[in-house]
Amino acid sequence: MIWRFGLLDSVFAPLAPSHWALACALVLPLLAGVVAACVPPRRTWPVLAVCVLVVACGAWLMMDAWQAGLLRWQWSVAGVTIALRLNGLGALLLVVSQCVAAAAALYAPGFLRLESPGPQARWLWPLMGVTLFALSLVWMAADLLTLYAGLELLSLAAVGMLVLSGKPAALEAGMRYLLLTLVGSLTYLMGVALIIGHWGELSLARLAEVVEPGAVAWIAASLLGAGLALKAALFPLHGWLTPVHQSAWTPVSALHAGLVIKASLYILILLWSILLPETHWAPRFVAWLGALGIVWGGLIAWRAQTLKTLVASSTVAQLGYLMVAFPLLLGPGVAPIAKSLAWQGFWLQLLGHALAKSAMFLAAGNLILATGESSLAGLAGTSRRLPLSLLIFGIASITLMGLPPSAGFTAKWLLLHAMVLEGHWVAVAALLIGTLLTAAYMFRMFRYSFDETAPRHHYQPLGRGMDAIALVLALAALVMGLLAHLPLALLQGGDA
Template identity: 40%
Template sequence: MDPTPGGVLLILAMVVPVTGMLVAFAMGGRAAERIALGVVPVGIGIALLLAAGVLRAKAPIVAWVGNWAPPLGLALRVDGINAAMLLTTALILGGVALHARADYATAPGAAEARAPLAFWVFFLALWTALGMAFLGSDLFNLFVALEMLTFGALALACLDGRATQFKAELRYLLFALIGSVLYLLGCGLLYGDYGTLDVVLLARAARPDAATIMAAALMSVGLLAKMALFPLHLWLPPAHAGAPPAASAVLSGLVVKASYFLLLRLWFTVLPGALAAAVAPVFATLGAAAILFGSLVALRQARLKLLVAYSTVAQIGYLFLMFPLVAGATDGLGSAAWLGGALQAICHAFAKAAMFLAAGVIAGVLGHDRIADLGGSARATPLSVWAFGLAGLSLMGIPPSGGFSAKWLLLIAAIETGQWWWALVIVGGGLLTGGYVFRVLSASMADSAAPPVAAAKPVQERVALGLAIVSVLLGLMPLGAFGLVRIGLLP
């Protein structure tokens, strides 16, 4: 695919945060905060321009790095669904930056500390890696983006420096490295078979031979390990349990989505449709197991952050229900299932980020996150409890939230394609989600004799509430507005 007007924006989407990262590292912690906060509006503006450009042209925007065409050079490509995820990424990272400023700011006259510098530098590194993951059009360079994401997320999660957190993150690292090896082996097989790893060129040449099937299997297992789909979820709850709220919000809301969208691109863009149809029930079965297992375990958790972490395990499962629904639809990628899956990913990102940020505020005010002792938190930090509740409504699929629209589209697709059993999973998962959300809200509204140990920081509460409101308002947008996510998809 030849370069198109607006390709410079693809370059800027990565150059701006990586330049900010390098300058922040060179100038130190006090300047790093200001640089990161300055990158936020620029990044949001670039994401908006890219989404508007794709919507206006009704076609992807493409750029060749160094003006070298694939397979000799690298192409950057943004279609509708990637443009939507870039905008989602920019908005959530902007909210996380405002939330984290209260914890990682360097006061005038105070000595600089390592934690603020590390946070803002790795925050910008994550932004760069997410941009690479959503704009890349070469499977090996997408691997590089995923590795940057892994190590950036590890650094943010270990920022407090506690030994128990290092142990949890080492488990995350182990799963991520195993996933990387498997993914890289798959890339090697594809390159040996076709002589290229460019997504567009592979889509034209891929055939269902033994090497392609083996490569797809290796890459898929590697990506599933990175995004913690059941039963490869063992690293995710411990990694969240002690991580700073800002790190958990980014990890749950955005980092796992990069692997998911690469998996979508692999199966619905690169590989022949017959292979996608064959493997789709396997993915959906794992997704259904994740929904039921994650929700049931979340109901039994004693700590709030662990409850939200197991909720992430469950909600990831919904993303995989779209595989057989898209494969079974007569209009394929134009189906309600594709739209519902894309909307589920976006709403989940906002809702989970809001939940983790709200849980962090509640834990900071009370001095703990024991669910049984959350009494009084609704009075001490009302906006955070509201944020948790609104995000929970979206995850449950209660109208008029974005989660409802996404699950309704998946339900329609399940019925239209005659796959009613996935509809039962969607409804059952929503009921289980309501159970653990209600458990937290009821505990928060109970009376308590124990006074709060700290005051809530208003900006942190407002950010969490704002992200939760977005997850609800997405359900009020006309579905025609989400036609963006169908633009530029390769057959």
């Protein structure tokens, strides 16, 4: 399956405009973050200008990857070779990451004006820049060194962003997250060291050629899997996820839940496709944990008393949908048509969830900011004054529930088709149960919001455009389902 990740030789050399687009996509977020730390933007237009330029560079690279099939870059720095590659999957992940990061950045000025956080707020900008830079490295890395650098930069930037609020609860949860992510990094690094020590290869493509099944591959895959599962909050290693979002700033939660945890999951399936191709027990074990995670995360969200707990807990269940697809992607004896359907459904689900979950966190932040209430009961009657925020929450819920015409519906249809073809009935049941649980906890939130008997509260007016930014993300997840043939065409490039 490694060719699906673009781990092969490129026929076409990138043209000069592609080099400039790559440099802009990587460097501009870092430069803009440093400038914004020195001169924090008070309006959205300077942020918008930078975001448009970054997304335009990502779109240029995506068009090049569409036409060429695969782009590769390679440099030698101090005797160390750094390699990047970009295929259809990487281009999709890159552009969606840029769009979600742009939405979080555009939302931040209005949020910070209402939150009045203090001087530490200036550090949000460089940390967001590092986050986008690290995500871009992860999506395009062609060697273990670049992959590790991107993952560690991403983890450290995420910890920094999550504690920026300075609240005692945020600091406590952030310190716990830091310790756990360091444990995950250490475990991951031990797996990488074992790979390099045994096979002596940094290049992912060459590693795929020399890896042999056996004890070393299994031990390395186990170490990598444990560390990355902890970083990705995969069930049952998800205990840190909800506490860090309780006190985190809204744009940070949108960026973290939408993108950061997805990077570790991407690396996990990439490296396991190299170390454990066509293996039986490891992907099935992950699938069983995913089925339990769907039920457990849905039940926790259904019983949640606060809005952020509901949204964060639902992430555990949504990640379970991706985990149950592991046997279809990595298992032996899977029919080519089922594997192709699972590949498309897996990444479409991940991309749709990234957009919808970011929109949901922004909408939830608007509700909390406007009312000053974080509990579901405290949000009673908000339909009178905040109909647009509730509408955005509802549109994002359509994708998470997997209702037509959203990306969630198309992705689940593809996954269910593959599962039925292979007779994975437990996975089919888990997806159906998860859909019902998602509807249950989403409608529970709306039951409170549309309580007409609730007393009228004082509402703080939101900043201009804060709802509009969240609405664009929610609609993007919806439109991705309607125009699913476009991302699927990029994903099918790996099948050529």
